[in-house]
Amino acid sequence: xxxxxxxxxxxxxxxxxxxxxxxxxxxxxxxxxxxxxxxxxxxxxxxxxxxxxxxxxxxxxxxxxxxxxxxxxxxxxxxxxxxxxxxxxxxxxxxxxxxxxxxxxxxxxxxxxxxxxxxxxxxxxxxxxxxxxxxxxxxxxxxxxxxxxxxxxxxxxxxxxxxxxxxxxxxxxxxxxxxxxxxxxxxxxxxxxxxxxxxxxxxxxxxxxxxxxxxxxxxxxxxxxxxxxxxxxxxxxxxxxxxxxxxxxxxxxxxxxxxxxxxxxxxxxxxxxxxxxxxxxxxxxxxxxxxxxxxxxxxxxxxxxxxxxxxxxxxxxxxxxxxxxxxxxxxxxxxxxxxxxxxxxxxxxxxxxxxxxxxxxxxxxxxxxxxxxxxxxxxxxxxxxxxxxxxxxxxxxxxxxxxxxxxxxxxxxxxxxxxxxxxxx
Amino acid sequence: xxxxxxxxxxxxxxxxxxxxxxxxxxxxxxxxxxxxxxxxxxxxxxxxxxxxxxxxxxxxxxxxxxxxxxxxxxxxxxxxxxxxxxxxxxxxxxxxxxxxxxxxxxxxxxxxxxxxxxxxxxxxxxxxxxxxxxxxxxxxxxxxxxxxxxxxxxxxxxxxxxxxxxxxxxxxxxxxxxxxxxxxxxxxxxxxxxxxxxxxxxxxxxxxxxxxxxxxxxxxxxxxxxxxxxxxxxxxxxxxxxxxxxxxxxxxxxxxxxxxxxxxxxxxxxxxxxxxxxxxxxxxxxxxxxxxxxxxxxxxxxxxxxxxxxxxxxxxxxxxxxxxxxxxxxxxxxxxxxxxxxxxxxxxxxxxxxx
Numbered sequence: 140x141x142x143x144x145x146x147x148x149x150x151x152x153x154x155x156x157x158x159x160x161x162x163x164x165x166x167x168x169x170x171x172x173x174x175x176x177x178x179x180x181x182x183x184x185x186x187x188x189x190x191x192x193x194x195x196x197x198x199x200x201x202x203x204x205x206x207x208x209x210x211x212x213x214x215x216x217x218x219x220x221x222x223x224x225x226x227x228x229x230x231x232x233x234x235x236x237x238x239x240x241x242x243x244x245x246x247x248x249x250x251x252x253x254x255x256x257x258x259x260x261x262x263x264x265x266x267x268x269x270x271x272x273x274x275x276x277x278x279x280x281x282x283x284x285x286x287x288x289x290x291x292x293x294x295x296x297x298x299x300x301x302x303x304x305x306x307x308x309x310x311x312x313x314x315x316x317x318x319x320x321x322x323x324x325x326x327x328x329x330x331x332x333x334x335x336x337x338x339x340x341x342x343x344x345x346x347x348x349x350x351x352x353x354x355x356x357x358x359x360x361x362x363x364x365x366x367x368x369x370x371x372x373x374x375x376x377x378x379x380x381x382x383x384x385x386x387x388x389x390x391x392x393x394x395x396x397x398x399x400x401x402x403x404x405x406x407x408x409x410x411x412x413x414x415x416x417x418x419x420x421x422x423x424x425x426x427x428x429x430x431x432x433x434x435x436x437x438x439x440x441x442x443x444x445x446x447x448x449x450x451x452x453x454x455x456x457x458x459x460x461x462x463x464x465x466x467x468x469x470x471x472x473x474x475x476x477x478x479x480x481x482x483x484x485x486x487x488x489x490x491x492x493x494x495x496x497x498x499x500x501x502x503x504x505x506x507x508x509x510x511x512x513x514x515x516x517x518x519x520x521x522x523x524x525x526x527x528x529x530x531x532x533x534x535x536x537x538x539x540x541x542x543x544x545x546x547x548x549x550x551x552x553x554x555x556x557x558x559x560x561x562x563x564x
Numbered sequence: 565x566x567x568x569x570x571x572x573x574x575x576x577x578x579x580x581x582x583x584x585x586x587x588x589x590x591x592x593x594x595x596x597x598x599x600x601x602x603x604x605x606x607x608x609x610x611x612x613x614x615x616x617x618x619x620x621x622x623x624x625x626x627x628x629x630x631x632x633x634x635x636x637x638x639x640x641x642x643x644x645x646x647x648x649x650x651x652x653x654x655x656x657x658x659x660x661x662x663x664x665x666x667x668x669x670x671x672x673x674x675x676x677x678x679x680x681x682x683x684x685x686x687x688x689x690x691x692x693x694x695x696x697x698x699x700x701x702x703x704x705x706x707x708x709x710x711x712x713x714x715x716x717x718x719x720x721x722x723x724x725x726x727x728x729x730x731x732x733x734x735x736x737x738x739x740x741x742x743x744x745x746x747x748x749x750x751x752x753x754x755x756x757x758x759x760x761x762x763x764x765x766x767x768x769x770x771x772x773x774x775x776x777x778x779x780x781x782x783x784x785x786x787x788x789x790x791x792x793x794x795x796x797x798x799x800x801x802x803x804x805x806x807x808x809x810x811x812x813x814x815x816x817x818x819x820x821x822x823x824x825x826x827x828x829x830x831x832x833x834x835x836x837x838x839x840x841x842x843x844x845x846x847x848x849x850x851x852x853x854x855x856x857x858x859x860x861x862x863x864x865x866x867x868x869x870x871x872x873x874x875x876x877x878x879x880x881x882x883x884x885x886x887x888x889x890x891x892x893x894x895x896x897x898x899x900x901x902x903x904x905x906x907x908x909x910x911x912x913x914x915x916x917x918x919x
Contacts, residue, residue, distance in 0.1 A: 192693075195745060199716045199734050200673070203887055205871050260846035318693035320604055325614075327607030334603060337596035344592050348585040404778070417714035417748075417761065418695055420735065532778035540778075 172289035173298045175349035176282055177305030182342035183245060184306055187271070188313025189335040190252065193321065197328045204261055216269055221515045221522075223276035228511025231281035232371035237507055238352040241285065244278025245346055247271075249339035255332045280511035287498035287506060288354040295498055296447050299491030300439020307432040311425065376508035384500035385509060388448075389516045391555040392493060395455050396520025398548035400462075400528050400541070402427070405482060408465045408541060413475045423479065430483020431490075438487045439495070447496035452555045454488025455548060457481045462545040466538065493517070617647035618890065621911060622665055629655040629668035632703040633680040633726070637919035639877075640682075642672050644891035645911040653684070653705070658877075658917065661894075661909045670705050674717045675914040676875075677701070679726025681754050682916075685717030685733075698731055700754045709757055714748050719824065719873050720914065722754075723787035728810065729754050730785035730793070749782040749795065751810060763815070766808060768797060770817040775799065782806075784824035784873050786834070794818075794825045794834060805834070805854070819859050823849070824873035826882075828899070832856055835864075835874040835882050835899060843869075851884060853899050866897045866905045877917045885913050 198204045231240040251271040258264050283299075290298035316338075317331050324330050380386050400408075406423045409415050415423065442450035461481040464474055494510055501509030524544070531540035580588065617624075622645050629640060639661055643654035649667035653675055656665050672684040673696075682701035687694040696713035698720075715733035722729045732749045751760045763782040768775045777799040785795040790810070797806045797817065805822035808815035826835045834856060837849040847869030854861040864882065874884040882899050885892040890911040897905040908915070 195716055195734055198745075199718060203871065203892065205718070262845045315692060320607075321693070324604055324607035325611040327604065327611060330603040330607035334600040337600040340596055341589075341593055344589060348580070348589055407778075416712065418712035420714045529778040533776050536776060537778070 169294075169298055169301050170289040172350055172354060173286050173302055175345060176286055177302045179245065179342050179346045179350070180282070180302060180306040181309035181312075182338055182345060183248070184309030185313040185316060186252065186335045186339035186342060187248065187275075188310045189317035189320075189331055189338070190255065192314035192317045193328060193331050196321075197331075198261075198264070201326060201328045202259055216272065219269075220272055220276045221519050223273050224280055224511050224515050224518070225508075227277035228280035228284075228507040228509075229371075229373060229376055230277075231284060231507035232376070232505055234371075235353055235504075237281040237285045237288075237354070238346070238350055240507075241278045241281040241350075242343060242346055244274045244276070244281070245339070245343045247274030247277070249274075249336060249343055252332050252336035252339055256329050280507045280514060283494045283510045283514075284498075284507035285350065285354055287494065287510070288503060289351075292499060294443055295495040296439040296442035296450070296492055297436065298439070299495045300436040300442075300487075303439075303487070303491040304432055304435040307428050307435065311428055311432065371504050371508065375505055376512070379501060379505055379509050379512060382500060385497065385513070387558050388493075388497055388500060389513050391452070391551075391558055392513055392517040393520040394551040394554050395452075395548070396517040397524050397527075398544055398551045399455075399458065399521050399524055400544050401521060401525045402482075404525070404528055405461070405465075405478075408537060409475055409478055411537060412465050413471075413478070415475050426476070426479030427483045427486065430480045431486040432483075434484055434487035435491060438484075439491055442488075442492045442495060447492050447499075448559065450488050451492045451496055452552060454485050454492070455552050455555075457488060458485040459545060459548050459552070461485065462541055462548065466541055466545065614646045614650055615648065618645060618911075621645045621647070621890070622662065622909070624649045624654060624665045624667050626669060627655075627666035629653055629666055629670075629705060630703055631677045631680055631682045631701060631705065631918060633678075633918070635918065637917075639883075639909070639915050639917055640675070640677055641894065641909065641915040642675055642913045643667060643911065644913055646890060653682075654912075656909065658919065662907075668705055670701070672699075672914070674720045674731070675916065676720040676722050676729075677916040677918060678722040678724050681722050681726030681729065683720045683722050683729040683731060685713065685720050685731055696733065698729070698750075698752070700729060700752070709752070709754065711750070711752060711759060718747070719749075719784045721785050721787060721873075723790050723793075725790055727753065727755055727790050728787060728793075730787070730795075732783040732785070746779075747781045747783045749785060751785065751793075760810070760813070763795065763797075763808065766813050766815045768806065768815045768817070770804070775817075784826075786825050786827045786873070788827055788831055794827055796823045796825060796836075803839070805836070819854075822854065825854075826874045826876060828876050828879055830879050833899065835876065836861075837870050837872070837874075838863075851882065851897065853882075853901070862901045864897045864899065864901055864905075865903050866895065868905075875915050875917065877915075883908055883915050883917075 227240055231237040248271045251267050254267045258267055286298055286302055287295055320327060320331050320334060409423060410420055438450060461478045464478050497510055497513045528540050528544060531543055624643060624645055624647060637658035638655050639658055640653055640655045643649060643652055643665050651671045652667040653670045653672055654665040654667045656663055670684060672686050674685040676683050680703040684699040684701055686697055686699055688697055696717055698711045698713055699707045700709040702708050713733050715735035717731060717733050719732040728751060730751045732747050735746050735748060749763045764780055780799045782795050782797050785793050787793045793808050795806055795808060797804045802820055803823050804817040804820050805825055806815045806817050821839055822836045824837050834854045836852055836854060838852040839848045840850050849869055849871055851864045851866045851870040851874060852861045853864060868886060870884050872884045874882045877883050880899055881896050883894055883896050885894055888910060892913045893910045894908040894912045894915055895905045896908045
């Protein structure tokens with residue numbers, strides 16, 4: 140067990156071990172808590188993606204609404220959601236209530252599903268969806284903290300990989316379940332929402348039953364300063380940014396986030412530049428999700444071996460390559476598959492890996508706040524990128540906007556390679 | 565679930581054993597699965613009920629429906645009345661719109677016809693979910709062209725000559741609980757099959773300046789002739805009435821706050837849905853008519869929320885749909901602003917007047 144191996148070693152030695160990761164041929168199972176959280180995410184994603192998949196159809200054909208301009212508040216809400224994430228992270232650290240905060244977040248999202256049955260107008264549906272996303276914002280950081288706390292540092296990359304793969308599996312199964320219900324019952328949107336609620340309730344129950352409410356850090360070589368000394372106060376959470384490692388990491392995540400064009404823009408560019416036929420448009424996210432699903436575990440393991448930082452930054456090369464392919468003038472069907480594969484690779488190499496990397500630079504007592512800080516920085520940066528990208532598109536056209544994003548991404552990668560936080564190897 | 569690293573209890577804590585927890589989970593799953601099953605079963609029953617003729621509903625019988633430009637005055641629409649002919653294109657005499665319907669056997673979600681050409685936006689059953697397509701129909705409802713659609717159909721129009729067809733589809737919602745929807749509007753030459761797949765490729769000018777935006781959306785084309793059309797363009801939270809040129813692929817904004825325009829047969833006025841300030845955000849639109857020579861508008865007598873692209877039955881009468889017990893009902897209102905709205909046909913959508 141890694142526990143006994145690392146116990147007694149100096150923090151520095153432990154982090155070197157963490158960097159090198161397990162020797163080839165050495166395998167250990169993923170912690171049961173990670174599997175339980177993976178199951179919760181899988182089940183919850185089935186539930187939420189069921190709703191996401193039928194929502195446009197429900198609004199347009201079920202309710203006869205014109206949902207245009209509906210998304211205008213999305214921008215405002217993105218800002219709010221970033222705050223919610225920080226709050227969730229902070230609350231979870233206070234008294235080690237990761238499970239309770241996560242359960243509240245999952246529960247809130249679950250309760251929103253039956254509410255969809257009761258509201259029939261755009262403003263109210265928007266409010267329910269906002270509450271649903273608040274639940275998601277609250278639970279994300281505590282959940283990732285639980286994953287990191289219950290996995291030995293040497294295999295955190297894999298633990299996050301397993302979790303993200305399970306999560307993505309749920310996201311792929313959800314739409315399937317929803318459309319099968321609509322096959323059985325034409326226009327049965329109420330049935331979809333009811334089933335979605337039942338599924339979400341199972342997810343909450345799995346969380347309550349199978350995720351421990353107190354997780355001692357597995358094999359934690361208490362990072363310098365010892366976990367006990369860190370009191371989970373707001374000040375301590377903010378002071379996390381004073382730590383060189385985390386600051387460097389957050390800075391890079393923000394810099395790279397500023398050059399990460401949002402998914403919907405990628406799909407729009409894919410269609411406009413590579414001429415993806417209209418009928419495939421709705422299926423493009425499945426391509427990204429498929430690659431993400433397949434590569435999350437292998438890349439997580441690889442990150443454990445060669446260094447999470449390296450894989451995280453490297454993942455952005457996949458994104459850069461996707462941009463370049465989108466900028467070429469070659470029109471070929473193969474190219475769009477390549478772009479989607481690269482897009483999924485980017486997620487597999489960055490999403491869970493960043494959390495695995497960040498976990499190493501945050502003491503256990505502040506884990507949730509620390510992860511929330513990094514996530515929020517990244518999300519806020521991506522949001523700014525979307526605004527800038529939209530503005531650049533308006534001013535100079537789509538091609539110039541993407542060229543700009545590619546140059547920015549290259550610069551951010553260069554910066555990240557230079558900064559290279561100490562934890563990273 | 566018991567393959568832990570040994571650093572913690574294998575499955576949470578609390579008084580229950582793993583076995584006990586699994587039993588609790590199993591019991592809950594059984595209860596929830598029952599609830600879910602009942603919900604699906606009831607919805608399926610409801611769906612099945614729609615295949616049986618509704619009491620007091622309009623009489624519908626199978627027959628021949630013609631889209632020919634010459635013929636008896638008639639209204640062709642999607643009949644939503646329950647029964648075996650639900651969602652089929654149906655025809656009624658213009659003089660007796662609430663009388664017996666002749667159903668064609670062709671099902672459409674949205675429909676429009678003019679000049680002997682029909683455009684039918686249709687759902688196509690796939691193994692998992694529906695996809696959508698646009699069918700060009702000749703006067704005898706035979707499919708002459710088909711085009712795959714990128715999203716859920718909402719608006720359809722044909723130019724007076726029948727040579728051009730346009731449609732709008734909704735695309736949206738691929739992010740978690742996301743509420744960003746966009747539209748795509750296409751124009752098809754029904755004779756050559758040349759498709760302009762999105763109006764976003766047009767050069768749009770506002771106040772003399774070229775307007776480019778990632779959030780630019782178009783919807784609701786209405787044709788003046790085989791070159792010129794009007795439509796709604798939206799960007800930055802504002803909607804504009806635009807006048808477009810199919811040949812030059814250009815468009816220019818005329819004024820703001822005009823959605824789903826519909827050009828009168830004499831080409832002088834546009835009926836549209838206007839977002840009226842101060843109204844309930846649940847029901848923000850009213851049916852207005854705009855005079856193109858003065859760009860001044862006036863409300864119609866319809867005081868309810870109208871979310872439809874109206875149709876001119878003649879130079880003085882508008883037809884539009886409102887939500888109804890069986891999907892939607894069609895109403896008429898005088899375009900001049902006086903008078904009162906009247907029910908045209910219940911359980912009906914997407915009307916076209918042919919004569």
